[in-house]
Amino acid sequence: MRVGFFLREAVRATRRSAAPSFAALATVLVTLLVLGVFIPIVQATNGAADSVRSRVEVDVYMKTNATAVQEARVRQEILNIPHVKTVQLVSKQTAYEQQSKLDPAAYRLLGTNPLPDTFHVIPDNPANVLAVHNALTPPTAGGGTGTIDPSIQSVSNRRNDTKKILEVTNLVTITAAALTVLLTIASILLIANTIRLSLYARRREVEVMKLVGATDWFIRWPFVVEGIVVGAAGAGLAIAVLGIAKVALLDPLASNWTLIASPRTISFTALVIVLMSAGVLVSALGSGLSLRRFLRV
Amino acid sequence: MATRIKLTRRARDRAPAASTHLRPAGRLPGSGHKVIDFRGVSKLYAGDVGLDQATFSIERGEFVFLVGSTGSGKSTVMRLLIKELEPTAGVIRVAGHDLDQVSRKRVPYFRRNVGVVFQDFKLLPNRTVYDNVAYALQVTGGSRKEIRAKVPDILRLTGLSTKLHNFPHQLSGGEQQRVSVARAFVNHPPLLLADEPTGNLDPDTSIDIMRLLYRINRTGTTVLVATHDQAMVDKMRRRVLELSRGRIVRDEAAGFYTRDETTRDLARRLRAPSTRPPGL
Numbered sequence: 001m002r003v004g005f006f007l008r009e010a011v012r013a014t015r016r017s018a019a020p021s022f023a024a025l026a027t028v029l030v031t032l033l034v035l036g037v038f039i040p041i042v043q044a045t046n047g048a049a050d051s052v053r054s055r056v057e058v059d060v061y062m063k064t065n066a067t068a069v070q071e072a073r074v075r076q077e078i079l080n081i082p083h084v085k086t087v088q089l090v091s092k093q094t095a096y097e098q099q100s101k102l103d104p105a106a107y108r109l110l111g112t113n114p115l116p117d118t119f120h121v122i123p124d125n126p127a128n129v130l131a132v133h134n135a136l137t138p139p140t141a142g143g144g145t146g147t148i149d150p151s152i153q154s155v156s157n158r159r160n161d162t163k164k165i166l167e168v169t170n171l172v173t174i175t176a177a178a179l180t181v182l183l184t185i186a187s188i189l190l191i192a193n194t195i196r197l198s199l200y201a202r203r204r205e206v207e208v209m210k211l212v213g214a215t216d217w218f219i220r221w222p223f224v225v226e227g228i229v230v231g232a233a234g235a236g237l238a239i240a241v242l243g244i245a246k247v248a249l250l251d252p253l254a255s256n257w258t259l260i261a262s263p264r265t266i267s268f269t270a271l272v273i274v275l276m277s278a279g280v281l282v283s284a285l286g287s288g289l290s291l292r293r294f295l296r297v
Numbered sequence: 298m299a300t301r302i303k304l305t306r307r308a309r310d311r312a313p314a315a316s317t318h319l320r321p322a323g324r325l326p327g328s329g330h331k332v333i334d335f336r337g338v339s340k341l342y343a344g345d346v347g348l349d350q351a352t353f354s355i356e357r358g359e360f361v362f363l364v365g366s367t368g369s370g371k372s373t374v375m376r377l378l379i380k381e382l383e384p385t386a387g388v389i390r391v392a393g394h395d396l397d398q399v400s401r402k403r404v405p406y407f408r409r410n411v412g413v414v415f416q417d418f419k420l421l422p423n424r425t426v427y428d429n430v431a432y433a434l435q436v437t438g439g440s441r442k443e444i445r446a447k448v449p450d451i452l453r454l455t456g457l458s459t460k461l462h463n464f465p466h467q468l469s470g471g472e473q474q475r476v477s478v479a480r481a482f483v484n485h486p487p488l489l490l491a492d493e494p495t496g497n498l499d500p501d502t503s504i505d506i507m508r509l510l511y512r513i514n515r516t517g518t519t520v521l522v523a524t525h526d527q528a529m530v531d532k533m534r535r536r537v538l539e540l541s542r543g544r545i546v547r548d549e550a551a552g553f554y555t556r557d558e559t560t561r562d563l564a565r566r567l568r569a570p571s572t573r574p575p576g577l
Contacts (some may be wrong), residue, residue: 211413
């Protein structure tokens with residue numbers, strides 16, 4: 001493989017047909033910019049949806065006179081239920097402090113602490129919250145629902161709220177995924193089409209090369225190299241713009257806007273790698289494949 | 298690939314020798330030293346007849362004109378010869394290859410045995426004269442050293458030494474056609490095809506190109522020229538194949554010409570006022 005020759009050919013072609021090369025580069029740049037902005041947004045949205053869903057939990061209120069031994073037993077019972085991820089005890093003291101901070105006047109009036117010890121039960125998957133809830137409140141002989149332990153006062157019943165949260169967040173996630181797929185397809189089509197146009201302008205050149213006795217790959221390699229160069233340049237520019245925007249606009253905001261700082265968002269390094277490889281791959285494949293039509297002489 | 302390159306090299310080594318020199322035995326079973334052999338070749342285009350049962354052969358070292366009006370099948374013959382088209386029926390042999398046996402993948406290697414010159418030159422527009430000619434060598438895997446040795450040589454032969462670094466659009470039609478001839482001949486192929494090489498050129502320039510083709514022919518290369526320049530054909534006094542509606546209607550091995558006429562004499566004769574030789 002004469003890498004040097006193909007490289008020189010690609011550089012010559014890029015220089016000599018600057019306008020179509022620039023058009024391809026601009027297309028790569030714009031589509032990758034849009035993708036580069038869109039991917040973190042989708043991920044932040046998904047992250048937000050997930051964090052909403054992770055707040056889906058079941059609260060188990062103990063009787064006010066429950067002893068520490070009883071509480072330890074209940075904790076063990078809850079942990080034995082399938083799909084339970086964590087169980088967290090909030091003592092009546094902690095709960096009182098939290099609540100009185102929110103509404104000091106009301107709690108000062110009350111004087112005593114009416115709040116019970118509470119277990120926050122978080123399921124392994126928000127979708128399993130109802131199953132956990134059912135397990136905590138088995139049906140009784142009389143037809144109503146009881147609790148799994150006599151020291152439990154009650155189990156929170158937020159069946160409707162939970163259902164709504166699950167539905168809405170599901171919709172958000174699916175919409176974001178669909179948009180990502182559509183945008184990716186649009187980017188690929190746009191880049192492929194631009195490359196096709198720039199090749200169409202040079203189809204006569206390809207024809208002449210074939211008549212002189214050049215093999216398909218001998219003709220194709222410079223075009224593929226050119227695609228790689230143009231794709232890398234476009235991706236590089238897009239990444240530079242994104243990087244500047246991140247440092248100048250996003251980072252100052254991230255400290256007081258948790259959505260942006262959301263740990264679920266793709267890291268900038270990963271985003272750079274994704275965009276660069278997407279730009280190079282699509283351009284190189286696009287050039288190589290689009291050329292097939294013109295190689296049939 | 299190696300065998301094909303060897304073949305081209307062999308063709309080059311053989312080139313300066315006289316046409317009486319025989320081909321290495323066993324390379325062309327049953328076809329003597331015919332460079333082109335058409336056997337009952339037909340080509341149909343969606344019902345239209347492009348070529349109808351054409352049978353002819355051309356020996357090594359010949360200079361042959363292919364004449365006929367537009368649509369008579371000249372271009373079809375040319376395009377069949379470089380396997381740009383597939384015949385509907387018949388057998389074509391070129392430079393020892395049965396074209397039916399040349400697979401699509403081998404076509405580029407086959408084409409290196411045939412130099413082609415077109416009416417519209419078909420130069421690569423974004424390459425200099427030098428690079429256009431060098432491309433034909435790069436395609437065959439020619440080393441930089443080989444290119445540096447051969448390209449200036451062939452450009453001197455075609456009188457383009459002063460135009461090395463010009464681009465095609467900076468050249469006159471005649472000069473562009475010389476570049477095209479140089480590119481076709483730089484590999485020293487055993488066969489050179491020219492499809493209306495003077496179609497876009499004025500009479501004086503046409504004579505120069507014909508002279509150049511004749512000079513190449515004198516090195517032992519078989520030359521086939523498709524043209525409708527009747528006056529030129531008459532003056533050159535070479536073998537003439539005439540096509541009409543896809544049929545070979547005349548195959549005249551003109552007995553007049555002396556094979557060892559110098560290019561200078563040829564040019565003098567071509568520039569002389571047209572005198573139709575008796576019997577033509």
